[in-house]
Amino acid sequence: MSPQKYLRYLGLPLLFGTHRTKELFHINPTAPPERQEADNIVVTIYDYNADAVVENKYDTVTHSFGCKTNNRISWINIDGIRKADVEAICNHFEIHPLLIEDILSMHQRPKMDEVEGVLFCLLNMLYFNDATRTVETEQISIVLGKDFVISFQEDATRDVFDPIRSKLKMGNSKIRQRTADYLLYAMLDIIVDNYFQVMEKLGEQVELVEEEVIRRSNTKSLARINQIRKELIVLKRNIAPVRDLVNGIIRSESDLLDDRTTKYFKDVYDHIIQAYDLSENYRDMMTSMQDLYINNxxxxxxxxxxxxxxxxxxxxxxxxxxxxxxxxxxxxxxxxxxxxxxxxxxxxxxxxxxxxxxxxxxxxx
Missing domain, CATH: 1.20.58 (Methane Monooxygenase Hydroxylase; Chain G, domain 1)
Structure with missing residues (x-):
């Protein structure tokens, strides 16, 4: 028998999941970020118009500098955050230093800003870890400029943009026919749609705990209820601000946004409202489930x-x-x-x- 199997129970905070509470509430966005810089970065560039699309991958940001004047729409996706690279590409595309700080920041609240001719969105992509049964977040920063979109991701091994990449390779797709703001819509839309997949996974956990509480209530059931309530806090903390983010884009009068694209952002707004309501329903269910446990x-x-x-x-x-x-x-x-x-x-x-x-x-x- 491996002794590590039993030694882990000596750490009582880990046994009761209090380390997750520390992750949720011990966050100070005003403190200087202690980000570990990526060892390598991957710069993926999609240059496209209605007639053709060109995909290239590089390991330095300097290859993207030509996208500013190539008279095509460019999506520059940077996997891996390094301060020098972020500053270099942002300075070349004339992105304000305040936005550079937001890109390099950690644990920021999702938000939208319009600064000196660019539209900036910061939000989190959500994933559900089936092994630990927790909601994981990855911060993504998106900069919309004149005929370009730059996205900064922390994790190079995963994202939710594969459907967009597939559509870019299709000549009759709307993304190829529209301007850069439609690409921004497509990215926000797929991020929000992925929220529902995470909530679906959490919903399965809620059902399992509900059945356990009804059949046999014990301290393990209470621990699971507490764990799911913490994950719902993560969910709500990331979903609620996105509602304001999308609403800010809809109300924006920026020249970067085409009037034809506004109705698409309204559709994203409807989805995020629905996701927010669903997260509230889950929270109410867990509160009722805790009351049911106490009553049992x-x-x-x-x-x-x-x-x-x-x-x-x-x-x-x-x-x-x-x-x-x-x-x-x-x-x-x-x-x-x-x-x-x-x-x-x-x-x-x-x-x-x-x-x-x-x-x-x-x-x-």
């Missing part, structure tokens, strides 16, 4: 107390009768009667039986 525990306690009270009542006649005939007096009725002992024992049995009948008739058990 109280019910079990009441059942135990009722059984103990009935047993005590049934033993009371035998205690009284035994106490009376056990007194040290010289003259006790039937003390020398050969049937006295059997009469006392019979009385000790008959009285509890009669009491059981009375209790049953009154519906006490």
């Amino acid at each position: 525990v109280n019910l079990k306690l009441n059942e135990v107390m009722k059984v103990m009270a009935i047993v005590t009542c049934l033993l009371a006649p035998a205690t009284v009768i035994g106490g009376i005939f056990g007194m040290n007096f010289d003259h006790i009725p039937s003390i020398h009667n050969k049937w006295g002992f059997f009469s006392a024992v019979g009385l000790m049995l008959l009285v509890p039986i009669w009491m059981l009948w009375v209790f049953r008739k009154r519906g006490w058990f």
Whole structure:
């Protein structure tokens, strides 16, 4: 047997999941980010128009500098965050230093800004880890400029943009026919749609816990309820601000946004409202489930107390009768009667039986 299997239980905070609470609430966005810079970056560039699309991958950001004046729409996706690379590409595309700070930041609240001719969106992509049953986040920064979109991702191994890449390779896709703001819409739309997949996974966990609470409530059930409530906090913290982000884009009067694209952003807004309402429903369900757990525990306690009270009542006649005939007096009725002992024992049995009948008739058990 591996000793590590049991040694992990010596760390009580890990056993009860308090380390997750620390991750959720010990966040200070005003503190300088302690980001570990990526060892390598991958710069993927899609240059496209209605007629053709060119895909290239590089390991330096300098190859993207020509996209500013190539008279085509460019999507520059950078996987891996390094301060020098972010500053270099942002300075070339004339992105404000405040936005550079936001790109390099960690644990920022999702938001949208318009600064000096560019539209900036910062939000999180969500993933559900089936092994740990937790919601994982990855910050993504998107910069919309004149005929270009630059996206900065932290993790080079995963994202949700594969459907967009497939559509870019299709000549009749709307992305190829429209301007850069439609690409921004497509990215926000697929990020929001992925929220529903994460909530679907959480919904499965909620169903399992609900069944467990109804069938057999124990401390493990309470721990699972607490864990899911923490994951719902992560979900709400990332979904609620995106509602304001999309609403800000809809209300924006930026020249970068085509009037024809506004209705598409309204569709994203409807989706994020629905996702927010669903997260609220999950939170209400977990609150109700916690109340159900407490009620089940109280019910079990009441059942135990009722059984103990009935047993005590049934033993009371035998205690009284035994106490009376056990007194040290010289003259006790039937003390020398050969049937006295059997009469006392019979009385000790008959009285509890009669009491059981009375209790049953009154519906006490």
